[in-house]
Amino acid sequence: MPDTTIRHSLKWKLWCMALVAALCTAILAGTTLYRSVDGFLQARHNARDIRQFTTVFEAANLISAERGPANALMSADEAQRPRARAWLEQLRRQTDDHLHRLELGAFPPELLAAVHARLDAGRRAVDRVAAQAAGARRDDDIQAAIEAMFAAWDSYFGLIQWQATELMRRDQELTAPLFKTMMLGNLREYAGRLGSYLIAPLAAGEPIPLRNRIEGQITRGRLLELWALLRPSAEALPLDAEFRQLRQQAEIRYFGDGLGLVDRLLAEAPAAGGYSLDAVRFTDRYVATMQPLEALRERLLALTVREFEQREHRALQALATLGLTTLLSLCLLAGLVLAVQRRLFGPLLRAADAVVTLADGAPALPHPRPGEAGEVRRLYHAMAMVSERLMERGRLTRELEQLALTDGLTGLLNRRALDELGERAAASPRRQDCPHLILLDIDHFKSINDGHGHPAGDQVLRELAELMRAQLRQDDHLGRYGGEEFAVLIEGYRLSEAALLARRLRRAIRHHRVRLGGEQTLSISASIGVAGGPGLGWEQIVRRADEALYRAKAEGRDRVRIYRRPPAGEQPSS
Template identity: 45%
Template sequence: MTSRSAGYFGAFLQRLKFRLLRSMPCGDDHSLRRKLLIGTGIALVCTGILATSVIGSALDDYRRARQNLSGLESYRLILETANLLSAERGPSNSVLGDVGVTHGALRERLTAFRAKSDAILDQLPASAGVPRDLLAPTRAQLQKGRQEVDRVAAIPRDLRRLDDVQSVIESMFDVVDIFQSVVAWKASALTTQNPELAAPVMTGRMFGELREYGGRIASQIMAPIAVSQPLPLKNLVDSNRTRGRILQLWHLAGGRQVVGHDDRRLSADLHDVEMMFFGEGLGILDGLVAEGRKSGNYSMTADEFTVRFVKTLKPLERLRGDFLDITIERFTVLRNGALVTLAVTVTITTIILGILAGLLVAAQRFVFGPLMRAREAVIVLAEDRPTVPYPEPHHATEMRRLFDAIVILRRSLAERASLTKELKQQAETDGLTGLMNRGALDMIGERHAGNRAGENAACLILMDIDHFKAINDRYGHLEGDHVLKECVRMVRPMLRPGDIFARFGGEEFVILMSGDDLAGANALAKRIRAALEAHEFVLSDGTTLTVTASFGVAKGNLGQLAWRQLVEAADAALYRAKSDGRNCVCHSQQLHPTLVPDLPKGRDADAPARKPAAAR
């Protein structure tokens, strides 16, 4: 039961109580007793409803905690599946480079790895709830890749071509790439059901990708090693590109502040990754690359390279596993805590209801008379009259204090209403700029729903001040705040009366315009861009700055789902503007943007050409 519906129901019961009390005669003890019984009965009903609401809330917390735990366990199983599919490339590469000495042992090892991959894929529908049709493309590509491995492995080693081996390796790459749709499906489901899972889900996924790219970088130079040929330029380029991706993932997910430096297991895992993979593993790789660039005479066979390099990948696997284990342990504690809370809530509620039942009996003797005489005072409070009747002088001191408390309560309720209004305004306003904050903006975007076609159409401008971190680092955060406020002062007069101007977070601002006039929104963004570029920002010490901004513009609709899609479209356009060199305007026509690292290029026609810069 929501707080609003509970409030409505409580008000209804209150009105019903007063009507019953007024409608019944007051001349004898029997009628007054009936009033007391009715009033106390209503109190029991209200308490029961409140208890049901509290117990329901505790039960929901327990169910949500249990659901989160179950989802994380299935997510761990899916990531383990991706790891096994990736690990199958190791024995496959060894078989492809087999020189005939240990052919039987290599084939047995490959068979064992294939059995593990098949077993865990068969387990996913039941244990992780993965739809079978979602797994079908992975199974088909896995079967195709294995057939290619067997076909090329059957060719005598001296007759194997580099292109054949490379094609097989890339076919096995495709298996993991296709399976990423399953990982993305589960990650989306978990973060949708509970946003607080977003951080561990994404971090676990990045650790999984780190393991995948760690194995992939070795496979990318495996083909020339398997056939004892010099390293082609394409393999070298692919290996360097993968190394860049590994370093990027390590920068994002490998920092101790990300995984939690206070846990000894993770600290040890991070140290092992740095020493074994980044130290020993990449060192082995670099040595073979240097040999391959000179000639096709490698110091290791494909199997020897695979065995040595796979050992250096173990810390990456252990890091991912320990991170997920620790996360699951934390959510297990939350689930157990929710269960304890539920049990305590049920116990306390039962005790309270028992006490109320006992008070109903005791009230017949000890509270009956005073409560009936206080009847009118309660009615006055409920009807919000300007005066409160006080009892006659012979009433007890406790009842006088009761009426004094009613007056204090009335005053407190008025003060609380005023404070609530003030707090609501503070909660919806950015303290630095005075603009609407993101929470209030999201509320407007998600709750708006027009009744007629086109009534909820809107255009969104995302504005991001370029290199704002450099301003803070060089001149200090106070000067950075001054720049933000000065930008707001410049932009606000350029907006229409109906436009919504809000701070989206950090150095990002949002302009929400009603209607689907994308051209008008583009034009406004260009005017703001030009105005900012032409303006001199004067700091407190007299230093002048030139500040620019990048803009992403999109059109779409308002509403719970449409708002998120509109923000994503504008954000994708902003990323394009950033990658096009900043200080420009990009717009997106699509309603469902796909955010990928290499976005299509587009820029403001008024902005001068620039070399691409790093995205935010």
């Protein structure tokens, strides 16, 4: 049809314009936002990875820190033991808590299992030595326990290396901060090991073995080398005054006081009167000198996290700025498209759609808007006249349909409508839709008309219709089947439930009083027949319900009878 062709042509043109606008928008958004979004996501991932690495490294520091109270406990006498034990238990709980958090992450199970195994072995070795009397502890046992704790840290450092490798593989920008963090962590670890090489000899009051001296010198060399490597990189970083102050404190307290304390004990000879410090006091003083190293590492981690979080924030700001610019561009494009649609395509498309809806019998006329052409306004006026005539015709059609399906007196469904519903329900393949029919006939209705007049009879029919409607579900169908005969079509019931409903209707009718005028009231009753069930056609159901109703009438009225399928060879009963 010509109208349909025009409508499709106009829609095609409008969609072409919308497609061009969408392509322009996509190109604009893609070129301006792609790099910004990618940069923001990368910055957010880096900040998250650095925070996660900080948590991972904290556990390494705790494992290393356990050696301080462990060394003190293995060297303590009875008076010193409770303090050392409480200190050790506190650190062990913190270590276990951090390791438990790691188990919730995506770390290789075999690495975590190796860490737990080495840490448990080291702790058992420490506890075995600590359980012995102070005089019975052997230098070799103490040294073996210390080395077992070394092995636990070495095992965990393998997990740190795995995590660092994974992060650097994702983004090489993380390489420098990760290396600095690992170097500071190793610095604290080597400092702790250097002091641990003196614990066993101090506890036993024996000369420091040559092996311990050699290992101590090697560890001391690593410490100085790491410190020298960290100095230029730290000076090049934009670090704050607190970090520089901590670095100066580490230079003075550990590399001055701490290493000086170690050198002094290495130079002493226990045979000439023993060491100037026992193992417990040496541990307390030496661990205190390492505090700036721990503070330095924690400050570097905090500064690194802050730097990557600031990068994330800056990337977010850049993304928001570009997003706002893109949004403004989209708004301008949208405004342009809307202006064209409003003045050119919109009125014609709405007119075409209105013509189609009028042809389909569903009038939905557009109203003239400011800025539309006069020809379009005249078209709308003509369409309004057509719409009014179609609406009038539709109203008359609906009234005729209503009259064809509804009883004029009671407003209920008539027999034709009820039969149509019943046939559809009986033909439904779903078992739960099988219908049941309740046929109800007012007893002695002719005597009501004869004795009180037809208006009283009409009043009885109307009140009975309202009474029954109040007893039914919303999905039940109530209709007037004949003169004084009503029918209830129900679905989703069993026959026994339909019978209960019929009895409830009978009792409600029996107790109802119809007020005819003044003080005069009228009692009524009804005879009811019930039938239905799966596998029956609608005509069969109606016939059986009618037979059950006839039986109720024959047996004295004011009662309910149910049609039941008779056994083979017997007559039907109800």
